[in-house]
Amino acid sequence: MERVPVLKIGDILLVSIQIDMEDQVALQLQEDLADKIVVTGCHGVIIDISALDIVDSFVGRTLATIASVSKVLDADTVVVGMRPAVAITLVELGLSLPGIRTALNVELGMKLLAQEREQYELDLEDEDEEPAVSTR
Amino acid sequence: MERVPVLKIGDILLVSIQIDMEDQVALQLQEDLADKIVVTGCHGVIIDISALDIVDSFVGRTLATIASVSKVLDADTVVVGMRPAVAITLVELGLSLPGIRTALNVELGMKLLAQEREQYELDLEDEDEEPAVSTR
Numbered sequence: 726m727e728r729v730p731v732l733k734i735g736d737i738l739l740v741s742i743q744i745d746m747e748d749q750v751a752l753q754l755q756e757d758l759a760d761k762i763v764v765t766g767c768h769g770v771i772i773d774i775s776a777l778d779i780v781d782s783f784v785g786r787t788l789a790t791i792a793s794v795s796k797v798l799d800a801d802t803v804v805v806g807m808r809p810a811v812a813i814t815l816v817e818l819g820l821s822l823p824g825i826r827t828a829l830n831v832e833l834g835m836k837l838l839a840q841e842r843e844q845y846e847l848d849l850e851d852e853d854e855e856p857a858v859s860t861r
Numbered sequence: 862m863e864r865v866p867v868l869k870i871g872d873i874l875l876v877s878i879q880i881d882m883e884d885q886v887a888l889q890l891q892e893d894l895a896d897k898i899v900v901t902g903c904h905g906v907i908i909d910i911s912a913l914d915i916v917d918s919f920v921g922r923t924l925a926t927i928a929s930v931s932k933v934l935d936a937d938t939v940v941v942g943m944r945p946a947v948a949i950t951l952v953e954l955g956l957s958l959p960g961i962r963t964a965l966n967v968e969l970g971m972k973l974l975a976q977e978r979e980q981y982e983l984d985l986e987d988e989d990e991e992p993a994v995s996t997r
Contacts, residue, residue, distance in 0.1 A: 730911045
């Protein structure tokens with residue numbers, strides 16, 4: 726069976742989808758990704774779909790599920806590299822990919838994830854409400 | 862036609878090969894990669910083959926060609942993610958991937974490229990100081 730590899734780059738897991746997302750491939754990817762988030766402790770997932778000509782409702786649902794599972798495991802997901810034609814078709818089909826953040830390319834996706842993580846950690850510090858001054 | 866995407870991450874171009882390397886796909890990848898090296902000015906190329914069950918002589922030649930073309934364009938190439946079974950088969954077939962550097966995963970590949978680049982720039986500086994004969 727074909728399998729989509731999950732690559733670790735620093736604090737981010739990168740997935741480049743190039744093959745047809747059949748049921749088994751999608752399920753396997755969800756499982757691999759969840760396993761790898763737990764094992765590596767990464768806080769960000771980037772899914773590159775620049776190789777996809779079509780994003781149908783099944784692929785849309787798969788991406789949404791991956792984003793939800795990752796969120797539960799304390800990792801944010803960004804979908805990058807969407808082709809213009811894919812974006813147009815998505816909107817025409819009424820699929821707006823709810824709950825999925827997008828960025829133009831991998832680098833911008835990494836930037837977005839880093840910013841979010843920073844904000845999240847700042848929020849956490851505020852919640853700790855320790856009167857002492859944080860050095861970070 | 863299927864196409865292998867080339868992702869830019871900092872000073873590195875990342876290619877994850879997941880589909881069968883037929884003639885057209887291989888040629889297209891070589892072309893895309895060469896174009897992108899020139900456009901972005903990246904100095905490193907990482908080719909991830911963790912999705913490949915088999916690396917035959919054609920794939921081996923393709924990787925070697927990519928490495929040579931990249932070298933001419935002033936970019937180093939590292940192949941990462943080779944499965945143990947693939948390594949064993951390669952050696953059994955007598956294919957030793959001459960001229961191709963390997964690393965275990967993307968992160969180690971990036972480290973290797975960064976080290977090489979640093980060394981290369983140090984060498985350049987040395988040559989600048991002694992403007993006698995350029996060996997490169």
